[in-house]
Amino acid sequence: MVALALNRLLRRGAGADAAIGCVLLVAGCGSDPGGTESSDSPGPLLGQDLIALARDEQVAVEESVRACMLERGFDYSPSQAVVGELSEAAYAKTYGYGVVVIEDEWRIETSVPTDEFEDELTAVESMSPAELDAWFGALEGSDETTGCRDLARSEIDSEAGSVAAVSDLLDEVYEQVVARPDVIALNQTWSDCMAAAGYSYATPEAAQGEFLVEMAQQRAMIRQFRAINTEPSADGADFVTPALPAETLDVLESLAERERATAIADISCWEPLDATYDALFQQALEAATSAD
Secondary structure (H helix, E strand, O other): OOOHHHHHHHOOOOHHHHHHOOOEOOOOOOOOOOOOOOOOOOOEOOHHHHHHHHHHHHHHHHHHHHHHHHHOOOOOOOOOOOOOOOOHHHHHHHHOOOOOOOOHHHOOOEEEEHHHHHHOHHHHOOOOHHHHHHHHHHHHEOOOOEOHHHHHHHHHHHHOHHHHHHHHHHHHHHHHHHOOHHHHHHHHHHHHHHHHOOOOOOOHHHHHHHHHHHHHHHHHHHHHHHHHHOEEOOOOOEEEEOOOOHHHHHHHHHHHHHHHHHHHHHHHHHHHHHHHHHHHHHHHHHHHHHHO
16 A cells, blocks of 8 residues: 555655655664675665656556455546646645546547446446445445455555565655644644635545545546446447536536645645744654664
């Protein structure tokens, strides 16, 4: 799993190197610079290496979630968000937080050959509210069942131990940092700035979380619409799914526009605080790695 802290670092592009490059697989940032390493040592996992691995991990997690959901009889569209390739400001202007993705197939009528469609017919039947609950339960889990998302993260973590280990360390440091009074004050300053721009959030994570919830709801409704309205063609050769109604696409476009505007305001409000936060995070990260 890519850590919360790692997600923010990755979106800063070159700025990730200084913080992530501090995390070594063999020795922490506080190691004796004059010391020697074993010739068998894999050496440091530097920022750009970790960014590449994290990007691959994100793709693998999404594909694993999709496979798990299909096994449980549900459809799932992997996220198309781009990680680590744009500056945070450019990313916000283009993708917002990378949550609201409007699929091309939602805009046009699409068809699937009948023999291919019938293989998945049970997975595209109309979903009642109870079935929608089952879809979310399959994805996120319940008291009785581990969700596909957690299963996928566990699977990928076990295959990419170095990324998982760094993510765990960053998450641990992140939890310590956000509890500090000076960081709480930074978040309050950010929140006040966002309020002046017309937004009401306590933390950057809350802003992103709002769009995660809203897009999940939209996807559930879209899935239901497409299932109900997918019908055989006149000659029976294909099953045809209509484009989403114009009003639904308008809602999605509005949500995407609101996401981008919120993310841009988020970046603008955080920019004056960024150096202070980075310094505090760097200090905590150095302390954690030196203690190992």
